[in-house]
Amino acid sequence: MADNTSTANSPAGTPPTTSTATVAIPGTAGTTAIATPGNNNNTINPASVAVPKKPTATLGRPPGSTNEPRNKRKKYVFAKELKQLMFGFGDVPNPANDAVGVLEDMLIEYLTDTCTQAAAVADKRGKVNVEDFKFVLRKDAKKRARVDELLYMNEDIRRAKRIADIPELDSSKGGAKDAPI
Incomplete structure (x- = not known):
């Protein structure tokens, strides 16, 4: 999902509009980050990354299952x-x-x-x-x-x-x- 606005046709005196994209981070289910084009190197701002909480439920497994230490x-x-x-x-x-x-x-x-x-x-x-x-x-x-x-x-x-x-x-x-x- 991306919300992009064009900067190619902006007049010379106006500031360029920003483009943001929501990026799914691999390996972290349900976690997204906002990518902003600060220096055009496609980096993700670490401050915008939501760290998922440790799941409290274990997919229907009882306590003492192998998911627990x-x-x-x-x-x-x-x-x-x-x-x-x-x-x-x-x-x-x-x-x-x-x-x-x-x-x-x-x-x-x-x-x-x-x-x-x-x-x-x-x-x-x-x-x-x-x-x-x-x-x-x-x-x-x-x-x-x-x-x-x-x-x-x-x-x-x-x-x-x-x-x-x-x-x-x-x-x-x-x-x-x-x-x-």
């Missing part, structure tokens, strides 16, 4: 499990806390991004379900297969619990005790 959220939430995983994949039995911290940061960032993507898919319904996570992981065959395997195992366990809840035969009365047919 590590010292503001709980440290080493998954440390025990990550140490075991690292050892299982060939690391030393007691890995350095820095390595565990870096891996935990990566894990939390991945989980947050995956949950955010699933929430974006479920935005119209308002509730995130398993199908939303399947949709987010649709291009990663290995992860999608693991999700399907875990869901199958969960259903298998649920069926086994249902079978275990059937009352046993009561031998003293010679019949089934409230057994469903």
